[in-house]
Amino acid sequence: MVYVILIGGLIAGVPIAFAIFAALLSFMALNDAPYTLRIVATEMYRSMNSFPLLAIPLFVLAGELMNESGITGRIIAFANVLVGRMRAGLAMVNIWASVIFAGLSGSAVADTSAIGRVFIPEMEKHGYKRDFAAALTAASSVIGPIIPPSIPVIIYALIVSGVSVPALFLAGIVPGILLAIFLSAYVMLTVKVEETDTSDMIAIPPRQALLEGILPLLMPVFVVGSILLGIVTPTEAASFAVAYALILGLFVYRKISFGALPRLFSGAMKDSAVILIIIAAVGAANWLLTYNRVPNMLTDWVLSNVDSKTTFLIAVILLFLFVGLFLEGIAAMLVLVPILHPIAVSMGVDPVHFGILVIFNLMIGLITPPLGLCLFVAEGIAQVGMVRMTRAILPFFFVEVLVLIILTFVPETVIWLPRVLGY
Numbered sequence: 319m320v321y322v323i324l325i326g327g328l329i330a331g332v333p334i335a336f337a338i339f340a341a342l343l344s345f346m347a348l349n350d351a352p353y354t355l356r357i358v359a360t361e362m363y364r365s366m367n368s369f370p371l372l373a374i375p376l377f378v379l380a381g382e383l384m385n386e387s388g389i390t391g392r393i394i395a396f397a398n399v400l401v402g403r404m405r406a407g408l409a410m411v412n413i414w415a416s417v418i419f420a421g422l423s424g425s426a427v428a429d430t431s432a433i434g435r436v437f438i439p440e441m442e443k444h445g446y447k448r449d450f451a452a453a454l455t456a457a458s459s460v461i462g463p464i465i466p467p468s469i470p471v472i473i474y475a476l477i478v479s480g481v482s483v484p485a486l487f488l489a490g491i492v493p494g495i496l497l498a499i500f501l502s503a504y505v506m507l508t509v510k511v512e513e514t515d516t517s518d519m520i521a522i523p524p525r526q527a528l529l530e531g532i533l534p535l536l537m538p539v540f541v542v543g544s545i546l547l548g549i550v551t552p553t554e555a556a557s558f559a560v561a562y563a564l565i566l567g568l569f570v571y572r573k574i575s576f577g578a579l580p581r582l583f584s585g586a587m588k589d590s591a592v593i594l595i596i597i598a599a600v601g602a603a604n605w606l607l608t609y610n611r612v613p614n615m616l617t618d619w620v621l622s623n624v625d626s627k628t629t630f631l632i633a634v635i636l637l638f639l640f641v642g643l644f645l646e647g648i649a650a651m652l653v654l655v656p657i658l659h660p661i662a663v664s665m666g667v668d669p670v671h672f673g674i675l676v677i678f679n680l681m682i683g684l685i686t687p688p689l690g691l692c693l694f695v696a697e698g699i700a701q702v703g704m705v706r707m708t709r710a711i712l713p714f715f716f717v718e719v720l721v722l723i724i725l726t727f728v729p730e731t732v733i734w735l736p737r738v739l740g741y
Contacts, residue, residue, distance in 0.1 A: 334649050335599040342603050358602050365601020366594065369553060373472050375590035376556030377425075380537075382586045383563035384422045388573040389534045390432045393418045396531030401502075406509040408444055409454055410502055412437045416458035417498045418531075420465035421538030426684050429459035430695040438700050446509075449710040452700035453685075456692040456707075457714035458501055460681045463647075465494035466542045467559070470677045472552055473597070473648055477655045481669045483552045484545050485741035489674045489732050496731060497721050504717050533570065537562050546739070593648060600652035607657070620661050627665045631726050634658060635679060639719070642683020646691070650680055670736055671729045678725060682718050685711050 323344050327337030342358060397415040404410050412433065419429050434455040441451035463470045466487035475483045541559050544550045550558065567574030574582070624630050641650045655676060662672040684692040687708050697707045725731050 334646060335595040338599040338603050342606060361602040361605040362598040366598050368476060370476055373553040373556040374469055374593055375586060376560055377467060377469055378590045379586035380559035380563045381425055381428050382582045383567050385432050386574050386582055387567035387571050392530045392534055394436060406505050408441055409505045409509055412454055413458045413498050413501050416461050420462040420494060426459040426462040426681060427691050427695055429462040430456055430692045434696050434699045448700050449702045449706040452696040452707060453710035453714055456685045456696040459692050460684060461494045461497055463681050464490045464678060466490055474651060474673050474677060478659050481673055485670045485736045486673050487542055488736040488739060488741060489670045492731055492735055493674055493678055493725050500717050500721050533566060596649050600649060604656055627667060630665050635726060638679035642680050643686055647680035647683055668729060668733050671732045674732045675726055678722055
């Protein structure tokens with residue numbers, strides 16, 4: 319009955335947090351659990367009563383301010399200087415602009431929206447198919463939550479005690495760049511389009527583009543560097559990111575007016591509320607699972623039936639790829655990580671390695687139908703229909719799965735950099 323309510327609610331389009339609430343309340347009512355509403359409310363509050371969670375709305379706000387500051391155009395111009403003259407140059411600029419943008423927003427959806435509005439029509443104008451441009455934009459935006467700073471990394475560190483945010487931040491750098499390299503290789507090897515002249519798109523001289531790109535690029539350097547040096551916590555670094563974005567937007571680039579701030583702040587509040595209400599709902603659901611010893615039973619079953627780390631990792635990849643088809647990444651992480659992380663550690667998997675695998679895996683779900691958010695955003699901009707979008711995204715999906723397999727079975731690609739720097 320509980321699963322019927324949960325799955326039925328998701329199919330009907332009920333927001334995932336409220337579908338979880340309904341399933342949770344129905345289970346407790348059917349089992350005559352005492353003080354049902356009080357327990358649910360208490361566990362919701364307990365899951366939200368965390369100072370590090372404040373980093374989430376702050377990073378969301380920093381992303382909003384950066385987008386409004388005209389940063390996107392400067393990032394595109396900077397990336398164009400770096401890779402724009404290569405084969406399929408405009409497609410390459412799309413990918414590497416996402417790499418740079420990843421260090422500012424930490425959100426794949428924000429990346430798709432900001433870069434897609436520029437690149438999808440421009441790539442079509444310069445000879446690319448519109449569905450290909452939209453698919454490439456969605457696929458490259460997956461890099462956003464992998465390269466630091468990253469909202470999913472902060473949430474993962476909150477779920478799993480003993481895994482540090484700086485270690486996870488460092489561990490995401492190589493996988494993010496590796497994904498960009500593989501996407502670039504695929505584009506260079508397969509795209510046969512003859513680009514028309516792109517000089518009308520980027521009208522900034524190369525030297526000016528490089529200079530104007532320095533200030534946006536310094537933001538992730540300061541944010542991540544201050545965390546790694548132990549000067550600030552992730553939450554304090556997020557507040558620094560907001561201050562930095564405000565200074566750029568209000569006084570340096572002068573693209574943000576004081577009158578626009580209420581709109582930007584309220585937009586960030588709404589986006590943050592979506593994430594935080596899911597955290598509250600899943601926190602209450604996790605209490606119920608723990609109360610009924612579900613994690614213990616699942617751990618015992620896995621340890622008695624799965625005889626190797628390799629088998630376990632393959633099962634985890636398949637599970638998260640399947641779950642990513644239907645569940646939003648953060649919700650899936652909150653539900654499954656508390657159960658699977660102890661099993662991974664008991665199997666000898668490095669906790670940092672496992673964390674990046676989970677995040678990378680679930681971010682692929684952002685481009686897979688039927689509920690891939692980045693896929694929806696890109697299609698909303700391109701207006702090509704989900705059938706064409708799905709067909710166009712498939713090659714990029716397989717490229718990303720290939721990178722995931724490399725990260726899974728060559729753990730040094732993930733844990734090398736944190737270990738070199740002492741984490």
